[in-house]
Amino acid sequence: MHSNDRGGHVRQDAAGPELDRLMVSAAEGDREAFAEVYDVTAAPVMGLVRRILRDTAQSEEVTQEVLLEVWRTSGRFRPERGSAMTWIMTLAHRRAVDRVRSAQASQDREHRAATLSEDTPFDEVAEQVETRMEWQRVRSCVRGLTDIQRETVVLAYYGGHTYKEIAQSLSLPLGTVKTRLRDGLIRLRRCLGGKA
Structure with missing residues (x-):
């Protein structure tokens, strides 16, 4: 063709x-x-x-x-x-x-x-209670940290500071701050029921 x-x-x-x-x-x-x-x-x-x-x-x-x-x-x-x-x-x-x-x-x-x-019933009171209970649990776990761990965790996660800022604020070497924060987070994870 x-x-x-x-x-x-x-x-x-x-x-x-x-x-x-x-x-x-x-x-x-x-x-x-x-x-x-x-x-x-x-x-x-x-x-x-x-x-x-x-x-x-x-x-x-x-x-x-x-x-x-x-x-x-x-x-x-x-x-x-x-x-x-x-x-x-x-x-x-x-x-x-x-x-x-x-x-x-x-x-x-x-x-x-x-x-x-759709109009699904939503229980605001139950949600508020659940949120409050979660916060109480987190606070309890944070209180269970050593003073040093708690201080670095609070500065990092509640204060929004960087490792460098925390090191300067506490007059500590950067590596020490990282170690304390890591150890604190591991303890928090265990306390909150997560894997270490």
Whole structure:
């Protein structure tokens, strides 16, 4: 079969080696070669994307995205690894699946937001009590630290000071401050029920 029709364009039934050659030319910046790649591949890409998305408008949009990606990334095509059509259809499949996943994630987020916004009874008193109990537990654990550990933990986490600032404030070497803070945090973690 001859690979060109009367207008000089690649026929769809001759997309194999001729399409590979056109892709290589497109990668070198040949816009006419890419126009032919577009003509040959637009319908098959649209067909694949449409089967996955089942929505004409989205399928058209994704098809355009895929063909734009083919133009932008044509330099990555390697004929020795497979045919141009396989490469393009793989891009199309991935892009369509990504769109489905994105739409599903969006629906899931909307569903969660709707579920959260429903009038669920909320017990503010219980939350306040729970918060107060957590604070009391933390305070109790902080009181259980040695004076040196407590001082560095309070300066770092309640005062927002850096290691260097704590070292200067307490007139201690930086390494000593780091060791005291680490030891204090290990004790706090144990006290609060975490792993050491």
